[in-house]
Amino acid sequence: MTTRRTVLLSLAMPLAALVPAEAASPLKRLDPDKDGTVDLNEAKAAASALFDKLDRDHDGTLDAKELRGRVNAKEFAAANPDKDGTLDKSEYLALVELRFRAADPDNDGTLDAKELASPAGKALLKLLL
Ligand SMILES: [Ca+2]
Ligand SMILES: [Ca+2]
Ligand SMILES: [Ca+2]
Numbered sequence: 843m844t845t846r847r848t849v850l851l852s853l854a855m856p857l858a859a860l861v862p863a864e865a866a867s868p869l870k871r872l873d874p875d876k877d878g879t880v881d882l883n884e885a886k887a888a889a890s891a892l893f894d895k896l897d898r899d900h901d902g903t904l905d906a907k908e909l910r911g912r913v914n915a916k917e918f919a920a921a922n923p924d925k926d927g928t929l930d931k932s933e934y935l936a937l938v939e940l941r942f943r944a945a946d947p948d949n950d951g952t953l954d955a956k957e958l959a960s961p962a963g964k965a966l967l968k969l970l971l
Contacts, residue, residue, distance in 0.1 A: 868967050869955050879952035882942055888970040889938040893931050903928035912968045913937065934969070941966040 872880045872888050896908050905928045906918065913921065913929070921937040922929055929937070945953055945962040957963050 903930045
């Protein structure tokens with residue numbers, strides 16, 4: 843019995859050793875259900891956490907300064923229909939959804955590693971991490 847257990851442990855070890863190296867990739871950080879893709883809910887959950895982190899003055903909105911270049915002026919204007927100079931969370935998440943769709947050319951509702959690495963995918967990641 844002891845021998846068998848030792849064999850199982852030695853098989854498990856190399857797998858465990860891989861985890862820290864992979865934890866840094868954006869896909870791993872954005873994929874809590876570990877299905878290998880990022881869906882819109884996962885993207886929005888990450889975006890919501892980032893929004894709270896960026897909102898330094900905790901007024902529930904992000905101004906251009908708090909966004910620190912994550913959104914260009916044209917997108918900012920389009921994402922901010924009430925033109926108050928700030929994005930609230932629902933405006934921010936609408937922009938995330940827009941970029942998500944742009945990054946999903948095969949329209950399957952999920953982003954795989956390749957889609958995340960595309961220019962549109964990288965633009966989306968700026969709003970998530
Ligand atoms: Ca997933
Ligand atoms: Ca703010
Ligand atoms: Ca896709």
